[in-house]
Amino acid sequence: MSLNTDFMVKVAHTAIQGVPVTLQIVLVALLISLPVGCLFALIRIYRIKGLEQIVKLYVSFVRGTPIIAQILIVYSAFPSLLNMIIGKAAFSINPIYYAYIVFTLNSIATLTEVFRSALQTVDKGQLEAGLMVGMRPRQIFWRIILPQALISALPNITNATLYLMKNSSLAFIMSVKDITAIAKTEAAFNYNFLEAYLVVWVYYLIICYSAEVIFYLLERYFSKYRRSTKKTTYFNWQPFSIKQPNVSAEAELTESGRGDHAQNRRIKKKL
Amino acid sequence: MLKIEGLRKSYDGNEILKGISVDVSKGDVISIIGPSGSGKTTLLRNMTTLEQADGGHIQFADVDKDFQKLSSKDIQTIRRNVGFVFQNYNLFNNKTALQNITEGLIVARKVNKSEAKKIALEALERVGLSDRQNHYPSQLSGGQQQRVGIARAVALNPKVIFFDEPTSALDPELVGEVLKVMRDLAESGTTMVVVTHQMNFARNVSNKVIFMADGHIVEQGSPESIFEHPSEKRTQEFLTDILANV
């Protein structure tokens, strides 16, 4: 078996038009789900009555179902729903909007959990210290807690983004013309499936790898305060370092405010 | 200057503070000693409104009220006039030593930036850390972090500074530098309330010692009277124990 390289070059050329589509889906989903996820995390941490249950339910629905099922549901439910409101025009909507909806809803759930554990890793003592220098809780949240939470969330946000990028390849199901969809069409014309898929494979590899580098640089830049003078972490330049999301690892650290005072007391006493 | 009467606090039905009265005068350096679990931290946290007391009266700054009737304005007034130094420093980890001090000045007190920086640099100088102003907490030793914590409290020029076991989380070789700073503060007339297990400090630096056990003040008085002739059996036992362990 030999690869048809001419065909591969051709697919590479056409499929590149799908790159902006893929990136758009990822960007839209991220831009919406980052603030919303953060808000949902706060709702859960501060146990806002009523809303807390809804967020909890939402997260478990999304996390407990395969994304393919979510795609199929949104793609079959939304057009007919819209049809009832705006009539026939609903069926001529660019399907990329459905992709935005699915992937946004999906990553909101992931990021809610990411932010929840990140916010809880910020030691509550700093809140008390802020209060004792006269700052308002809101000021402490924006200036002290949130910046630290965002930085400690970065590795998990990176993972969530990589998953989002890879999952976005399922958008072809909704007839969105992303990288995967274009390559698939090309392949079907010529029956050169392997070649087309190899091209897809390389494209995703490049995109994900670039994202990983960007996030690494962000993390290094913003976490300067966490580096003690000696210890520096270097980027792992091998492209296969992609880690599994580590979302709920620290989730239950300080469920109630009490933990912290208890923790104070646990610090070993030295006479 | 600061007067607390009949302070009570319970957690889940367990009464931890069973009516505590404390009277702090200007220039006082009061040491609070007592066994673990006696309620010393709880007392400090309730006196400074970090937690809400279940009963008792506070007279401080412009406030003269029962704890339960404090308005959020009263709480703000009280917090504005106290400083707090925590056992585990609680520095803002995303801020440099200097920013840790200017943060409260700029954000809460609305001091302008250059003035805040000037005050902060003076405070850092007092704790001997002028050369560390741009270091983040993670780049400082425990002793240095605690000194920044003290500078942060001092810079706001509060009426009273509370210390909750400021040296307990430190490695033994770092305790001295923090105690020295506290001693300097005491000598310059700062009013201080210090929960401590450092009997040398209690005895030689403070002018008043309070011995607490089981949510009560068992005995209080001058360091000489507490350390030389404790009148209560609990105090004697505690001192014998703790001095034997040093």
Ligand SMILES: Nc1ncnc2c1ncn2[C@@H]1O[C@H](COP(=O)(O)OP(=O)(O)OP(=O)(O)O)[C@@H](O)[C@H]1O
């Ligand atoms: N938030 C809380 N919830 C429940 N119990 C608490 C809480 N805080 C303190 N306690 C209880 O109150 C008692 C007194 O605690 P506190 O921390 O004030 O003691 P302490 O005198 O400071 O002791 P140590 O010398 O060990 O610091 C302890 O029995 C503790 O278990």
Ligand SMILES: [Mg+2]
């Ligand atoms: Mg304590």
